[in-house]
Structure formats: structure tokens, C-alpha cells
Amino acid sequence: MILNAILDPVLAIAGDHAHDVDADARFPEEAVAALRESGLLGLTLPVDAGGLGAGPHELVDVLGSLAGICGSTAMIYLMHVSAAMAVVAAPPPGLPDLVADMAGGRALGSLAFSEAGSRSHFWAPVSQARSNGAGVLLNAAKSWVTSAGHADVYIASTLTADADTVDLFAVPSGTPGVGVAGAWRGMGLRGNASNPMSFDSEVPEGYRLGGVGAGLDLMLQTVLPWFNLGNAAVSVGLSRAAVNAAIRHTSAARLEHLDEALSALPTIRAQLARMSIELASTSAYLTQAAARLVEPRDDTMLHVLGVKAAANDAALRITDSAMRVCGGAAFSEHLQIDRFFRDSRAGHVMAPTADALYDFYGKAITGQPLFGTQPSAPEQATA
Ligand SMILES: Cc1cc2nc3c(=O)[nH]c(=O)nc-3n(C[C@H](O)[C@H](O)[C@H](O)COP(=O)(O)OP(=O)(O)OC[C@H]3O[C@@H](n4cnc5c(N)ncnc54)[C@H](O)[C@@H]3O)c2cc1C
Structure with a gap:
């Protein structure tokens, strides 16, 4: 599948409107229409239902790219995918066309x-x-x-x-x-x-x-893995956009009296390095978590719990550093780093919140039940 050929026109449209969507707090109609048109609403749905039959890795790529352009569009897309995965796991008999409609862009x-x-x-x-x-x-x-x-x-x-x-x-x-x-x-x-x-x-x-009574299982076994992975991908996409914008700005902005760029300041270089390294390690964890959804292992649930918390927190730190190293230029909005900073705060409070996930993860590795009172075998935290 040539994903970029499908995604690029959507990114272009989302990019044209991202600033005013944020400034006017309006629904990104244009980008969502482009998503419907592109076939991407069916990205993870089966081919025989009209979907593209792709999996977690492709979803991470699409969401990361979208988030770096328009966080709102990315999260709208993720909520659609999460809903669609629940529908395809347990299609409601009273709505026989629903999977096909969600795959074909007719039903968001x-x-x-x-x-x-x-x-x-x-x-x-x-x-x-x-x-x-x-x-x-x-x-x-x-x-x-x-x-x-x-x-x-x-x-x-x-x-x-x-x-x-x-x-x-x-x-x-x-x-x-x-x-x-x-x-x-x-x-x-x-x-x-x-x-x-x-x-x-x-x-x-x-x-x-x-x-x-099938709802809780669907929430935890189907929606949670896709939502957490996708939410982490949005955080990583926002982080990447902030790192790139910060590197661009600090490399271009000059201190003329010293004849050097902002990035020549050792404190700024070190901040850029920390941000980049945290982005790289979080991206690697995200890729590993996607692989765990493709081929489940004993520690798959730990990845599902951990990756959203890790990526959400990384995004808070990275976008905060981007604001800091870009100074007044970031504060005055034209770099759009303020948007990445504000957008990344949402992933953290979207349920399961990052702090709730730390609690669940802690319970899992110490053999405490996630819900209820029955103890379970401790999950092995692996690299
Ligand atoms: C932009 C955005 C879009 C959203 N879209 C949707 C949507 O489409 N559908 C939907 O259903 N919901 C959606 N939500 C809601 C979201 O999933 C959360 O339910 C909501 O943000 C929780 O806010 P609250 O103040 O009620 O959290 P509270 O539960 O009051 O949490 C307050 C604080 O307590 C902490 N906390 C709570 N429980 C625990 C725990 N067990 N362990 C440790 N700490 C804990 C939280 O981490 C947080 O820091 C959205 C939220 C946002 C911000």
C-alpha cells in the first residue's frame, strides 16, 4: 500500500486550515472531508469490508504525521478509528452496513x-x-x-x-x-x-x-489497545513537530552582535539534544508497542498501558522545552509551537489519563488486580 500517496493530499488540506481551526476553535471540516474522501477512515478495517486492511504500524505513521500538522484532525481521526475497531470486533446486527460505511468514509x-x-x-x-x-x-x-x-x-x-x-x-x-x-x-x-x-x-x-454485558471487554480488549497506541502516536507527532520547529527557529534566529545563531548557545544546544533524545526513545517505544499489537506477547498489556503514559509525559516535557528555547518567538504564536504545547496537554488527560495508567502499570507489575480484588501473577516488564 502506498500510504503517502493517500495521506499527502490530506496533510496538505489539514495544513492549510490548521491555524484557523485552532484560532477560531472550529471543527476542521475541510480536513475531515479529505479524510473521508481518501479512504483513510477505513485504514485499519478489513479489505472485504471496504477498508485498507492496514495495522498498528500504519496507524501510528498516519496519526503521527497528522498530529504534526493539525492535532485536532489527528484526534478526531483517532476517535473514529477507536470506534471503528469496536464496531468491527462486534458488529451491531441492527446496523448491517455500519462497518462498510465507516470504512468507506460515509460514517465518521x-x-x-x-x-x-x-x-x-x-x-x-x-x-x-x-x-x-x-x-x-x-x-x-x-x-x-x-x-x-x-x-x-x-x-x-x-x-x-x-x-x-x-x-x-x-x-x-x-x-x-x-x-x-x-x-x-x-x-x-x-x-x-x-x-x-x-x-x-x-x-x-x-x-x-x-x-x-460485552461492553467492558470490548472497551478493555479492543478500544484500549488501539486508543492508547494512537493517542501515544499523536503525542509523538506533536513532540516531533515541536522539536523540528525549535531546531529550525534556533538555527535561523541570530544574535547579530555576537554573529551567531541562538543554537550556538550551549544551554540551548543541550535542551535541543535532550528533546531529540527523548523523542527518539519515545518513538522507539511506540514502534515496539505497535509491534506488540501485531504479534501479541506476554507483555502486550504492559505496552498498551505504558506507551500512552510515556508518550503523553514526553510530549509535555518536549513541548515545554520547545517553548523555552524559542523564547518570545514561541510565545507570540507565529512558530505554532504554542499550539503543539497546548494540544499535547489534551492527550495526558484523555482517559485513561497518564496518571491512571501509571497506577494500572504499577498494579500489573506487582501482581495486583487492575480492577476488582482478585490478585494476579505479576506481569514481567521487559525492555
Ligand atoms: C480534548 C479532549 C477530547 C476528549 N474526547 C473524548 C471523547 O471523544 N470521548 C470520551 O468519552 N471522552 C473524551 N474526553 C474525556 C477524557 O477521556 C477524560 O474523561 C476527561 O478528560 C477527564 O477529565 P476529568 O476532569 O473528569 O478527570 P478526573 O477523573 O476528574 O481526573 C482528575 C485528575 O485525577 C487523576 N486521576 C483520576 N483517576 C485516577 C486514578 N485512578 N489514578 C491516578 N490518577 C487518577 C487524573 O489523572 C487527573 O489528573 C476528552 C477529553 C479531552 C481533553
């Missing part, structure tokens, strides 16, 4: 997991679903949904009343009772339209992904 997807009630603990929805014989009544208030009001299908999580199980439903945007429920203006990823939404709807049983 997103995840509606987070709630005010359980905050970033997406595995514990407090929203309710209740069967009424004819269908399922959803009563779900979601606190953040990327592409809210722009997606064509939302994967919404609920707690099933009485059964006490977590369920996922694919809810098409036109369903009565589905709507944006408030305003959103972010510090970063300002084009995301990550508004709150409400789902007060009756939907057919056939909109459920998997059997009753």
Missing part, C-alpha cells in the same frame, strides 16, 4: 464514554440502559464527545439496569433524543468539538455491540 465515528458521574473512569459508566421489550431505552449524559454534532455514529457506553453490566451501543446521529448538550472551548485540540452530549433515546436491541 466517535466514542461517547466519559461522564460527569465517573469522570475519567470510562470503565464505570453511570448512564443507564433499560430494555422495554420493544427496544432499549438509553438515558446517558456524556461529558466529552469528540466530533460532537459532526460524527455520524457514536459508540455510547451505559450501565445496563438490573444486570449491572457495561454495554456499548452504536447510535446513529439522527436518532431522536441524541444531541449536543453544551458548549466546549478547549485549551488545546480546539477544533475537536469535544462537547457534552445526551442520549435520551429508544434504540433497537440490534444496535448493541456484542451480547448483553
Whole structure:
């Protein structure tokens, strides 16, 4: 597959609009239309469903490139891919064309997991679903949904009343009772339209992904690996863009009275070196984590947990250093480093948050259960 030939036109369009998407906090309609057109919405979906049949490594490449151009577009794309992977793992029988529509760019997807009630603990929805014989009544208030009001299908999580199980439903945007429920203006990823939404709807049983109670497994076994890997790729893409912009600026900006570039200052050179080395080591971890999804090993779950936390934190440090070495030029926005700095803060708080991941990772390597109380064998942390 010649990915660059498909991706480059999307990057060009995203780049033309990235600045005003951020400045005006508007949804990147142009870039998302280009993504729909390109076939990339089906990147990781099977060829027989109209997808491109690619895998984790290609997703990392696409997301990293997109993030370096427009972080908002990258995160919108990642939410679609995460939703699509859940749909293809457990296609809802009531929406037989959904996988093909998501693969073919006709249906943009997103995840509606987070709630005010359980905050970033997406595995514990407090929203309710209740069967009424004819269908399922959803009563779900979601606190953040990327592409809210722009997606064509939302994967919404609920707690099933009485059964006490977590369920996922694919809810098409036109369903009565589905709507944006408030305003959103972010510090970063300002084009995301990550508004709150409400789902007060009756939907057919056939909109459920998997059997009753299959939702938690889908979240943890399917969505989590793809989302964490992709979120880490966005962090690495933002970090790379910040490193490159910082090297460019400090090499070009001159101290005329000393007849030297900013990069000739030893403190700045050392900062650039630290940023570059941290970028290189995080990229290597990302590649290794992608390989673990392709060929699972005993430590795959550790990679899933660790790579997002590591890349999120690296992005905070790298973009902070980029702001620092570029001084007032970065502060005054024209380098766009401030955008990478602000955008990278989002990945860190997107669930599972980096701090929650450190806690899970710590539990895993000490044989403590991630959820519940049953102890398990310690996971072996390998290089
Ligand atoms: C740009 C953006 C887009 C988003 N898009 C979506 C979306 O499309 N769909 C969706 O479902 N959600 C989305 N979210 C929501 C996101 O996934 C989180 O749920 C949300 O950011 C959590 O915010 P909070 O203040 O409620 O976190 P809180 O849970 O209140 O966390 C506050 C602090 O407590 C820490 N903390 C919480 N639990 C633990 C723990 N167990 N161990 C250690 N520390 C912990 C956190 O790390 C954080 O530092 C988005 C968020 C952002 C910023």
C-alpha cells in the first residue's frame, strides 16, 4: 500500500486550515472531508469490508504525521478509528452496513464514554440502559464527545439496569433524543468539538455491540489497545513537530552582535539534544508497542498501558522545552509551537489519563488486580 500517496493530499488540506481551526476553535471540516474522501477512515478495517486492511504500524505513521500538522484532525481521526475497531470486533446486527460505511468514509465515528458521574473512569459508566421489550431505552449524559454534532455514529457506553453490566451501543446521529448538550472551548485540540452530549433515546436491541454485558471487554480488549497506541502516536507527532520547529527557529534566529545563531548557545544546544533524545526513545517505544499489537506477547498489556503514559509525559516535557528555547518567538504564536504545547496537554488527560495508567502499570507489575480484588501473577516488564 502506498500510504503517502493517500495521506499527502490530506496533510496538505489539514495544513492549510490548521491555524484557523485552532484560532477560531472550529471543527476542521475541510480536513475531515479529505479524510473521508481518501479512504483513510477505513485504514485499519478489513479489505472485504471496504477498508485498507492496514495495522498498528500504519496507524501510528498516519496519526503521527497528522498530529504534526493539525492535532485536532489527528484526534478526531483517532476517535473514529477507536470506534471503528469496536464496531468491527462486534458488529451491531441492527446496523448491517455500519462497518462498510465507516470504512468507506460515509460514517465518521466517535466514542461517547466519559461522564460527569465517573469522570475519567470510562470503565464505570453511570448512564443507564433499560430494555422495554420493544427496544432499549438509553438515558446517558456524556461529558466529552469528540466530533460532537459532526460524527455520524457514536459508540455510547451505559450501565445496563438490573444486570449491572457495561454495554456499548452504536447510535446513529439522527436518532431522536441524541444531541449536543453544551458548549466546549478547549485549551488545546480546539477544533475537536469535544462537547457534552445526551442520549435520551429508544434504540433497537440490534444496535448493541456484542451480547448483553460485552461492553467492558470490548472497551478493555479492543478500544484500549488501539486508543492508547494512537493517542501515544499523536503525542509523538506533536513532540516531533515541536522539536523540528525549535531546531529550525534556533538555527535561523541570530544574535547579530555576537554573529551567531541562538543554537550556538550551549544551554540551548543541550535542551535541543535532550528533546531529540527523548523523542527518539519515545518513538522507539511506540514502534515496539505497535509491534506488540501485531504479534501479541506476554507483555502486550504492559505496552498498551505504558506507551500512552510515556508518550503523553514526553510530549509535555518536549513541548515545554520547545517553548523555552524559542523564547518570545514561541510565545507570540507565529512558530505554532504554542499550539503543539497546548494540544499535547489534551492527550495526558484523555482517559485513561497518564496518571491512571501509571497506577494500572504499577498494579500489573506487582501482581495486583487492575480492577476488582482478585490478585494476579505479576506481569514481567521487559525492555
Ligand atoms: C480534548 C479532549 C477530547 C476528549 N474526547 C473524548 C471523547 O471523544 N470521548 C470520551 O468519552 N471522552 C473524551 N474526553 C474525556 C477524557 O477521556 C477524560 O474523561 C476527561 O478528560 C477527564 O477529565 P476529568 O476532569 O473528569 O478527570 P478526573 O477523573 O476528574 O481526573 C482528575 C485528575 O485525577 C487523576 N486521576 C483520576 N483517576 C485516577 C486514578 N485512578 N489514578 C491516578 N490518577 C487518577 C487524573 O489523572 C487527573 O489528573 C476528552 C477529553 C479531552 C481533553
